[in-house]
Amino acid sequence: MNTIPHSLPIPPHFNPNKVGEVWRVPYQECAAAETWAKQHHIPPSASDKTRICLLLIDVQNTFCIPGFELFVGGKSGNAAVEDNQRLCEFIYRNLGAITTIIPTLDTHTTMQIFHPIFWVNAQGEHPTPAATNITPADIEQGVWQVNPAVAHSITNGNYELLEKQAYHYVKQLSQDGKYPLIIWPYHSILGGIGHALVSAVEEAIFFHCIARQSQTQFELKGENALTENYSILRPEVLIGFDQSPLAHKNIKLIKQLLEFDAVIIGGQAKSHCVAWTIDDLLTEIKQVDATLAKKVYLLEDSSSPVVVPGVVDYTEQADAAFSRFAEAGMHIIKTTELISTFI
Numbered sequence: 394m395n396t397i398p399h400s401l402p403i404p405p406h407f408n409p410n411k412v413g414e415v416w417r418v419p420y421q422e423c424a425a426a427e428t429w430a431k432q433h434h435i436p437p438s439a440s441d442k443t444r445i446c447l448l449l450i451d452v453q454n455t456f457c458i459p460g461f462e463l464f465v466g467g468k469s470g471n472a473a474v475e476d477n478q479r480l481c482e483f484i485y486r487n488l489g490a491i492t493t494i495i496p497t498l499d500t501h502t503t504m505q506i507f508h509p510i511f512w513v514n515a516q517g518e519h520p521t522p523a524a525t526n527i528t529p530a531d532i533e534q535g536v537w538q539v540n541p542a543v544a545h546s547i548t549n550g551n552y553e554l555l556e557k558q559a560y561h562y563v564k565q566l567s568q569d570g571k572y573p574l575i576i577w578p579y580h581s582i583l584g585g586i587g588h589a590l591v592s593a594v595e596e597a598i599f600f601h602c603i604a605r606q607s608q609t610q611f612e613l614k615g616e617n618a619l620t621e622n623y624s625i626l627r628p629e630v631l632i633g634f635d636q637s638p639l640a641h642k643n644i645k646l647i648k649q650l651l652e653f654d655a656v657i658i659g660g661q662a663k664s665h666c667v668a669w670t671i672d673d674l675l676t677e678i679k680q681v682d683a684t685l686a687k688k689v690y691l692l693e694d695s696s697s698p699v700v701v702p703g704v705v706d707y708t709e710q711a712d713a714a715f716s717r718f719a720e721a722g723m724h725i726i727k728t729t730e731l732i733s734t735f736i
Contacts (some may be wrong), residue, residue, distance in 0.1 A: 398733065401433055414592065415586060415589075430604040445490055450696075451661050453498060456662060473661055476696060487732045488601055491732070504546050506620065521576070522576050523576070526576070624670040626677070647677050658692065659695035662711075664707030665699060675689075686722035687722045690724045694727045
């Protein structure tokens with residue numbers, strides 16, 4: 394096993410005060426990372442004997458910038474910004490130890506099962522986002538029904554097929570003990586600003602890519618119109634009402650993660666996409682070798698739960714999930730710790 398590099402200085406271009414803002418990353422200037430790496434004697438990642446992956450869940454503007462659609466404010470009200478300040482510093486300090494960075498991108502279009510346009514009530518009104526859950530009983534009692542107008546775009550006009558699939562989906566969530574279907578505000582729309590990585594995090598990732606000559610590996614999730622996709626490893630429901638495949642696991646990524654010597658996970662939100670991804674990874678690990686859980690490290694202070702004051706607070710669920718992950722053998726760590734001290 395190689396000696397894992399110790400702490401590196403944070404490059405002078407990093408400005409923690411800009412983490413909560415959207416701006417253009419100056420790629421050509423950041424490409425000076427190659428010179429910076431030589432100055433600090435950092436070899437290309439291909440020479441790493443201990444291969445370490447940093448898996449970053451949905452560190453996108455839609456979740457991480459104040460004023461955007463699903464900003465994760467957490468308990469402090471500014472949590473995602475604070476999380477990303479720490480995350481950027483963690484990347485820079487541990488640049489020489491991180492082999493590969495894999496950012497996930499929540500990726501949506503307008504007409505999807507969890508967006509308001511998909512559903513209508515008897516008056517033709519759409520559900521209120523973030524305040525509406527849809528249950529099987531709601532559909533059975535006619536409280537909500539699939540909007541007939543979206544069938545043209547999603548099922549080539551076959552409304553009956555769309556109705557059957559939507560009801561099956563909501564019922565399957567209930568049977569599997571998942572969160573009920575939550576109607577979310579329009580968010581992470583492909584091609585929009587909200588879909589993009591937070592600028593400061595993108596800059597740190599690009600800097601790593603150049604410095605370590607390690608291609609950043611972007612993983613998209615959530616494009617399927619008929620299922621939610623909190624986890625990067627699999628959608629919420631895999632099989633349709635007619636028992637045909639609705640969506641698929643990300644088998645390639647699962648296999649890749651299990652082959653790393655260590656996987657460090659951070660991002661947003663701790664209560665949803667982060668927890669679901671870790672839970673699915675743990676499921677896959679248990680099917681192979683439960684002791685592999687010891688290879689997983691959770692950056693707890695770069696991730697916060699969904700908290701909407703006076704409406705909903707998922708802190709307890711997020712903490713319970715992380716406690717369960719720790720009991721399974723995963724390690725809870727902080728961004729202030731150096732990789733060389735725990736791997």
